[in-house]
Amino acid sequence: MQVETADMVKVFSRPQSLTAAKSTYCPGCHHGILTRIIGKTIDELGIAERTVCIAPVGCSVFAYNWYRCDAIQAAHGRASAVATGVKRADPNLIVFAYQGDGDFASIGTAESIHAANRGENITVIFVNNQVYGMTGGEMAPTSLVHQKTTTTPAGRDPAQVGYPIRFSEMIAQLDAPTYITRQALFDTRRILDTEEAIKKAFENQVNEKGYSLVEVLSTCPTNWRMSPIASNKHVADVVTEVFPLGDLVDRR
Amino acid sequence: MGKRDLLRGNEVIAEAAIRAGCQCYFAYPITPQAELLEHMARNMPRLGRTFVQAESEIAAVSMVYGAAAAGVRTMTSSSSPGISLKQEGISYLAGSNLPAVIVNVVRGGPGLGDIAPSQCDYFQATKGGGHGDYHMIVLAPSTVPEAGELTMLAFELADRYRTPVMILTDGLLGQMMEPVELPEPIDPASIPAKPWATTGASGRDPNIILSFDLDPEVLRQMNLDLQAKYRRIEEAELRYEETMTEDADLVIAAHGTMARIAETVVRRAREEGLKVGLFRPITVWPFPYEPLRELSSHVSTVLTVEMSAGQMWEDVRLAVAERAATPFYGEMGGIVPTPRDILSEVRKHAG
Numbered sequence: 001m002q003v004e005t006a007d008m009v010k011v012f013s014r015p016q017s018l019t020a021a022k023s024t025y026c027p028g029c030h031h032g033i034l035t036r037i038i039g040k041t042i043d044e045l046g047i048a049e050r051t052v053c054i055a056p057v058g059c060s061v062f063a064y065n066w067y068r069c070d071a072i073q074a075a076h077g078r079a080s081a082v083a084t085g086v087k088r089a090d091p092n093l094i095v096f097a098y099q100g101d102g103d104f105a106s107i108g109t110a111e112s113i114h115a116a117n118r119g120e121n122i123t124v125i126f127v128n129n130q131v132y133g134m135t136g137g138e139m140a141p142t143s144l145v146h147q148k149t150t151t152t153p154a155g156r157d158p159a160q161v162g163y164p165i166r167f168s169e170m171i172a173q174l175d176a177p178t179y180i181t182r183q184a185l186f187d188t189r190r191i192l193d194t195e196e197a198i199k200k201a202f203e204n205q206v207n208e209k210g211y212s213l214v215e216v217l218s219t220c221p222t223n224w225r226m227s228p229i230a231s232n233k234h235v236a237d238v239v240t241e242v243f244p245l246g247d248l249v250d251r252r
Numbered sequence: 253m254g255k256r257d258l259l260r261g262n263e264v265i266a267e268a269a270i271r272a273g274c275q276c277y278f279a280y281p282i283t284p285q286a287e288l289l290e291h292m293a294r295n296m297p298r299l300g301r302t303f304v305q306a307e308s309e310i311a312a313v314s315m316v317y318g319a320a321a322a323g324v325r326t327m328t329s330s331s332s333p334g335i336s337l338k339q340e341g342i343s344y345l346a347g348s349n350l351p352a353v354i355v356n357v358v359r360g361g362p363g364l365g366d367i368a369p370s371q372c373d374y375f376q377a378t379k380g381g382g383h384g385d386y387h388m389i390v391l392a393p394s395t396v397p398e399a400g401e402l403t404m405l406a407f408e409l410a411d412r413y414r415t416p417v418m419i420l421t422d423g424l425l426g427q428m429m430e431p432v433e434l435p436e437p438i439d440p441a442s443i444p445a446k447p448w449a450t451t452g453a454s455g456r457d458p459n460i461i462l463s464f465d466l467d468p469e470v471l472r473q474m475n476l477d478l479q480a481k482y483r484r485i486e487e488a489e490l491r492y493e494e495t496m497t498e499d500a501d502l503v504i505a506a507h508g509t510m511a512r513i514a515e516t517v518v519r520r521a522r523e524e525g526l527k528v529g530l531f532r533p534i535t536v537w538p539f540p541y542e543p544l545r546e547l548s549s550h551v552s553t554v555l556t557v558e559m560s561a562g563q564m565w566e567d568v569r570l571a572v573a574e575r576a577a578t579p580f581y582g583e584m585g586g587i588v589p590t591p592r593d594i595l596s597e598v599r600k601h602a603g
Contacts, residue, residue, distance in 0.1 A: 049454035064460045070450035072321045073462035075344050078314035085318020088302040114307035
């Protein structure tokens with residue numbers, strides 16, 4: 001369909017810092033919203049030309065495709081250590097690691113905690129959707145009690161595999177981190193809150209304030225076997241009970 | 253002649269790395285390479301460079317991966333069990349075409365083993381070690397001064413070929429003190445430009461560092477490119493040394509510390525009238541197959557001597573094929589064969 005554009009005003013477009021690459025995320029997944037928020041933040045701060053994205057292993061492994069900035073694909077769990085290496089090599093670069101719950105809070109446990117404990121001047125985006133999305137829906141360290149996954153077909157049994165790990169709260173016990181917050185994307189208000197948090201987390205780095213971590217509760221309609229709308233409701237009603245929203249540390 | 257210092261192998265490697273322009277060093281403590289880490293801890297911050305004691309070997313090599321991607325000269329060091337942990341990162345460095353230097357001050361294995369010198373990580377160093385079809389350049393110094401020279405070279409080769417390079421040494425060389433004339437610091441301007449590095453996409457398209465593609469056709473091409481690079485390295489970077497091989501009837505094949513001891517054996521054997529020489533690979537990857545093949549057609553025996561169950565021996569037999577006898581003598585577990593031990597092996601086969 002041909003649309004006459006002469007008298008139309010463009011009110012919404014892709015952030016400059018995002019590429020036109022086709023998304024590999026499933027319908028209803030929150031990664032897309034979050035990617036847009038990060039792109040918008042990079043635009044607003046005018047830092048695209050000195051930003052380096054550290055892509056993880058997992059659904060967001062292709063993160064290096066989404067942003068119009070330099071990027072490094074890291075080994076599973078090592079994004080915070082790779083970010084450390086980049087930032088120490090050139091402190092003028094703005095380095096952000098984008099990591100899922102398996103990457104950040106399971107296989108990368110040591111790297112995640114120690115980068116935070118050194119107070120590395122980096123920004124970590126930690127996407128918590130309580131499941132291993134890319135490999136087919138296995139249990140994550142953050143999976144809820146009784147949550148059915150392909151490796152907990154009868155539901156997560158705490159007697160066998162423990163409880164969902166509140167990783168941000170663990171890191172909040174450390175003295176070094178500057179800013180730790182947990183946000184969500186299940187409605188407009190939370191999306192706006194997340195925008196604000198992400199912007200703070202990048203600004204902290206620009207202003208050399210130190211380590212910032214934004215945990216974002218996300219959905220996985222595919223592996224949760226829920227509709228996108230039911231998934232949003234699940235985050236609002238159930239997930240936030242286990243992972244309460246809000247700032248855990250703010251030492252700016 | 254410049255100033256000579258009495259220094260340990262570990263310190264010389266550390267100091268040579270500094271003089272080669274290493275900007276970022278990341279490591280985790282382990283015996284017998286602790287002096288290397290400590291030298292870097294004392295000196296890197298003083299020079300305005302980066303020293304980070306990482307939380308693990310895995311983290312250390314991942315930091316190296318990040319720093320290498322950002323375009324600076326970078327190094328990590330460890331000893332056998334720690335190098336096993338670094339294999340993930342080494343595979344990523346190789347797959348992503350990143351230059352970095354890794355030092356292995358080998359100790360007895362397998363498992364926790366002991367802290368005595370060994371050459372039991374030869375397979376791991378030269379045949380891959382981590383996952384995937386890759387190699388890294390592996391340099392095996394046999395003296396403390398050579399450890400310094402090869403460390404300088406390692407940084408140069410890493411940048412030239414965009415590849416990880418390993419210094420393969422052992423606890424004996426790491427701990428041993430020798431008079432050394434340290435290499436002159438490089439001119440930082442001599443480091444090649446790295447237009448591929450993630451230095452910020454200012455005035456150019458974004459640079460992406462990765463070892464990943466889900467399309468088998470693309471990944472095959474990435475592998476073919478790696479293999480083409482390895483052929484170029486084999487062509488241009490073979491390094492080895494022959495000692496008294498011109499008239500030799502028996503040649504000892506040994507690398508690193510073992511070659512140093514074998515040199516003494518060659519001298520003693522010559523005093524006894526035995527025509528013995530030494531073939532010493534300096535690059536153990538790429539292994540000097542052709543020169544050894546050539547040499548083996550003029551001798552009756554190539555005796556491999558190693559501090560292992562016979563790892564380089566496999567490469568020696570590949571090179572020699574059936575041209576000469578290929579006996580083996582080795583010790584394991586951190587036992588260092590003495591010149592006397594080796595000489596009695598030589599007598600067995602030389603006469």
